[in-house]
Amino acid sequence: MDATEGISRANTVVALTGCALFGAVAGVVGTFVLARRRALLADVAAHASLPGVCLAFLAGEALGLGGRTPWLLLAGGSLSALLATWCVPHLSRLRGVGPDGALAVSLSFFFGLGAVLLSSIQSHESGAQGGLNHLLFGSAAATTRADLLMLAVLALVVLAVVAMLFKELAAIAFDEMHARVLGLPVRRLDLVLLALLVASVVAGMQVAGIVLVVAMIVAPAATARLLPGSLTTVIALAASIGAGCAVCGVLLSLRYESLPTGSAMTLCAGALFMLTTLVLAGRRWRGATPSTPADAAGRAGA
């Protein structure tokens, strides 16, 4: 699927729908990822999916399925992303590495490996035509109907899992120690969250790009958390902001052809976050909202 074909009306609808679905999923998953302090692990997962995607592409070519088979790319990307996140706790236990060092090492090693594979694929003719050349910064125009189907299934799965495990995911995000004492399966819940995260990141990278996809996980959720409301409200808000920013990103990248979709939607999400912060700060500064009881109580109680 090349770029000129992507500008047709039907494909625009496919691209917009796919991106909106991805943005919504990213917002929902991001709310829990952010609360569980796993944002940087999300970035590791995104970057580390590159070698898996490249290998899956080569495997698809070799098997005659075509390189850009969404399910194959999803499987390959997920496997290498999971492998990288699995390495992180083990690396961080090494002398002098620490948690942040482990994240950095894992991310850069897997991404480096992926970059090498990607450049060798792109030097091949089929790679450039296959659509892997938009992988780093994303291109909604390259969204196919198969991609759309995959994103729709992913959205359903994410919603179902979050609905079923809502109270458990909330409990481990709010107070992990308490959840463990209650006997909730904290490790398994974290694995479920990681699986959702990896699936979202890998499914979204075609549109949002590997390098910036983490911003779509974090920024809409962070913006929603700035606003008051129950956990359900925050999740709904994050999903709407994610979908909205993704759609704006697609429209911008269709209007300005040199602008990659991922960069555009990330810019929208980042700008909205900053704007929200500024508006809230401004209102507090002007005293338009009387200081909340928490501010007053916090000061008195501290």
Add this chain to the structure above:
Amino acid sequence: MTAADAAPVLELSGFRAGYSAAEPVVEGVDLALRRGSLTALVGPNGAGKSTLLKGMLGLTPVADAGRVRFFGTTLDAARGRVAYLPQRSEIDWSFPLRALDVACMGLYSRIGLFRRPGRDARLRAERALDLVGLAASARTPIDELSGGQRQRLLVARALAQDADLLLLDEPFANVDERSERTIAEVLQQLRAQGTTILAVHHDLATVRAYFDDAVVFHRRVIAHGPAGRTLSESTVARVFGLSSAAGEARA
């Protein structure tokens, strides 16, 4: 120390816990709590009081699970009967929950996976909130609660769990007078109903007023018994002097 009619609710023998096997924070801890006792765990800063509670509950990387017995059995077999109240500062209070949601969390293991808290759970949580004087704040977002209210909310969550053993990490730390009084009353009521309570407490002046027994602790149990006798000046001077000599305690 042990009541004749019951096995200890909590029993540690030679217990060890901490963050590295080479240098455990607490070591050689022997302790037995009888049913219905209300005990303060006191000791200087850095004595390992919080680590002891966390270690018993398997929350530290190193913990001798085999050397802790809850109700004569393992923690896994006794889960649900043991409630834990972490230090208030260890919790993300900006999380978008209402007070009632947090109180309900005490019931999560009882409700089971995949299910939402029903009417029954909400009623129990509301009753727990009422007991700590937060009935009117049930729908209030937790980030709007004061420090003392937050502490009472954590007590309510433990109450909702209806546990037989309560392990509390500094329930009286930095709370207003009203919250302190309420929490003390609730603990007394629970004790009267047969609940066993062990609470990390740092205010030596109020130990005798709020607790029956005291454990003086510094990496291991130094003394354990009725609060009045245990907190004799010599014990306190020895333990707290010991640590200030080591430069670990604030004056």
